[in-house]
Structures are given as C-alpha cells and as structure tokens.
Amino acid sequence: xxxxxxxxxxxxxxxxxxxFLKETAALEPTATWHELDGATLNLAAERKQLLASDRIVLQxxxxxxxxxxxxxxxxxxxxxxxxxxxxxxxxxxxKSLGLVVSYSEPPRDYDLGGKVGLSMQEILRPFAAIAKxxxxxxxxxxxxxxxxxxxxxxxxxxxxxxxxxxxxADPSSQREQAAWFEQQLRQNDAELLADTLADQQxxxxxxxxxVSQLRAGEEE
Amino acid sequence: MDESSAWLVAEAKKRAxxxxxYAQQAFYTALAAFCQEQGRQIELAEGEIDGRSWNHEQW
Numbered sequence: 315x316x317x318x319x320x321x322x323x324x325x326x327x328x329x330x331x332x333x334f335l336k337e338t339a340a341l342e343p344t345a346t347w348h349e350l351d352g353a354t355l356n357l358a359a360e361r362k363q364l365l366a367s368d369r370i371v372l373q374x375x376x377x378x379x380x381x382x383x384x385x386x387x388x389x390x391x392x393x394x395x396x397x398x399x400x401x402x403x404x405x406x407x408x409k410s411l412g413l414v415v416s417y418s419e420p421p422r423d424y425d426l427g428g429k430v431g432l433s434m435q436e437i438l439r440p441f442a443a444i445a446k447x448x449x450x451x452x453x454x455x456x457x458x459x460x461x462x463x464x465x466x467x468x469x470x471x472x473x474x475x476x477x478x479x480x481x482x483a484d485p486s487s488q489r490e491q492a493a494w495f496e497q498q499l500r501q502n503d504a505e506l507l508a509d510t511l512a513d514q515q516x517x518x519x520x521x522x523x524x525v526s527q528l529r530a531g532e533e534e
Numbered sequence: 535m536d537e538s539s540a541w542l543v544a545e546a547k548k549r550a551x552x553x554x555x556y557a558q559q560a561f562y563t564a565l566a567a568f569c570q571e572q573g574r575q576i577e578l579a580e581g582e583i584d585g586r587s588w589n590h591e592q593w
Contacts, residue, residue: 470560471567518579
C-alpha cells in the first residue's frame with residue numbers, strides 16, 4: 315500500500331510534533347512525506363501523485379478549529395471536479411483517507427461541554443464530507459494532543475500507532491495490530507517472541523469465539 | 535495475566551531498555567503495552583466464559 319502524507323504546517327521547521335512524525339514516516343518505505351508550503355503547485359504532478367496513492371493522510375495542526383490555509387489551498391487546486399469526483403460518483407474509490415491532527419489543548423477541551431464548545435468530531439466533519447464525495451473510505455483520525463507534554467511511554471506508543479496508521483488497512487483493528495507486531499518481530503529475528511505473541515492472539519480469538527457462542531446460546 | 539502474556543511484557547520491556555536505537559526502543563515499549571492489553575483481554579474473555587458457563591442448577 316502506498317501512502318501519501320500531505321503535511322500542512324505554517325512553521326514546520328519549528329514543530330517538534332512534525333519533526334517526530336517525519337522521522338517516523340521515514341521508517342516506512344511505502345509512505346511519501348509531502349510538505350504543502352503554499353507555494354505555486356505543479357497541478358499535473360500533484361494530481362498524478364494523488365491518484366497513484368492508496369491512502370492519503372492529511373496531517374496538520376489545528377488552526378482556528380480547522381486546517382491551515384496551505385492544506386485548503388492544496389485541496390482547492392488539486393482536488394477538483396473530474397479528478398477526485400465526477401458528476402455522480404467519487405473518483406477515488408478503493409482508496410482511504412486518514413487525518414493526523416495535532417493540537418495544544420488537553421483532549422477534554424474538545425468534549426461536549428468542554429472549553430472549546432465544539433467536539434473534535436464536529437470540527438473534522440468537513441473531511442468526512444470530502445471523503446464521501448470522493449468515494450474515499452475515512453479512517454478514524456489519529457489525534458495528537460499536547461505532544462510536548464507526552465511521556466516517553468506515550469511517544470513510543472504514538473510512534474507505533476503512526477506507523478500502523480500509514481500502513482495497515484484498518485489501523486484500529488487489534489487483530490491487524492497483532493499481525494503487524496508479529497511481522498516486525500520476525501524481521502528482527504525475535505522468533506520466540508513472535509511465536510508467543512501469535513499463540514496468545516490465537517488464544518484470544520478462540521476465547522472470543524466461545525464468548526460469542528455462549529452469548530448467542532443465551533439469547534435463544 | 536497468564537504466564538505467556540507476563541513473559542511477553544517482561545521480555546519486551548527488557549528489549550526496550552537494551553535497545554540502542556530510538557525506533558527499536560519505542561517499538562518494544564509499545565509492544566509491551568500491546569501485550570499487556572492483549573493479556574487483559576484474554577483474562578476478560580476467560581472471566582466471561584466462566585460466568586456464562588456457571589449453572590446453579592448443576593449444584
């Protein structure tokens with residue numbers, strides 16, 4: 315799967331979050347890091363790159379409860395009629411859309427009744443409409459609140475979550491995550507760890523199947 | 535948590551500490567957290583099976 319990461323950040327050189335994500339993305343050979351700096355776009359090249367991708371990730375810090383202008387500029391110019399959508403259908407069917415959104419407030423500020431007054435789901439809703447219009451499958455967003463306050467443990471988990479977000483068909487699937495860890499362990503020649511992890515995953519899936527049968531039996 | 539999950543978590547933590555490369559350290563740290571949660575899910579499922587299989591009429 316080839317993933318295009320479209321990054322919009324007005325001060326990208328000063329961003330610890332984007333620097334961390336850029337180094338992480340470099341671990342994935344099938345991902346392309348593409349910075350949108352607001353400069354004049356080569357539309358033919360941009361569209362070719364877009365259409366050659368299986369997943370498009372829009373990555374940005376929240377700016378005035380939306381994405382920075384460079385992202386909208388790119389969408390306005392590149393994502394146009396007869397490129398990403400036609401009169402009836404989206405033209406990006408079979409591809410997926412991811413959102414990687416960083417922000418500086420604690421997550422509770424974006425709860426209903428929180429300080430901001432808007433939930434993150436509401437803020438990101440236009441992207442759900444864009445995905446629908448273009449025929450893209452929308453992934454659950456990867457939200458990164460307060461990167462500079464994260465513990466080492468949280469950053470480690472973010473690093474892995476981001477790698478999975480760029481490469482897994484369904485990054486939120488526990489089953490796919492287990493398979494990803496197993497594959498990485500085998501690449502590191504950690505066979506015993508990989509085998510044990512796989513055995514535990516099989517055990518979990520068997521147990522869940524039994525639970526489902528028992529639940530179904532009680533409903534009869 | 536069962537013995538296998540406990541071993542996975544301990545081994546992943548050990549490798550995270552020993553890693554000399556940040557990406558590897560992060561990988562094993564995240565693996566430990568994943569295996570911890572996998573072990574918890576196994577425990578939950580086993581508990582649910584015990585609970586649902588219990589039949590007071592067989593006492």
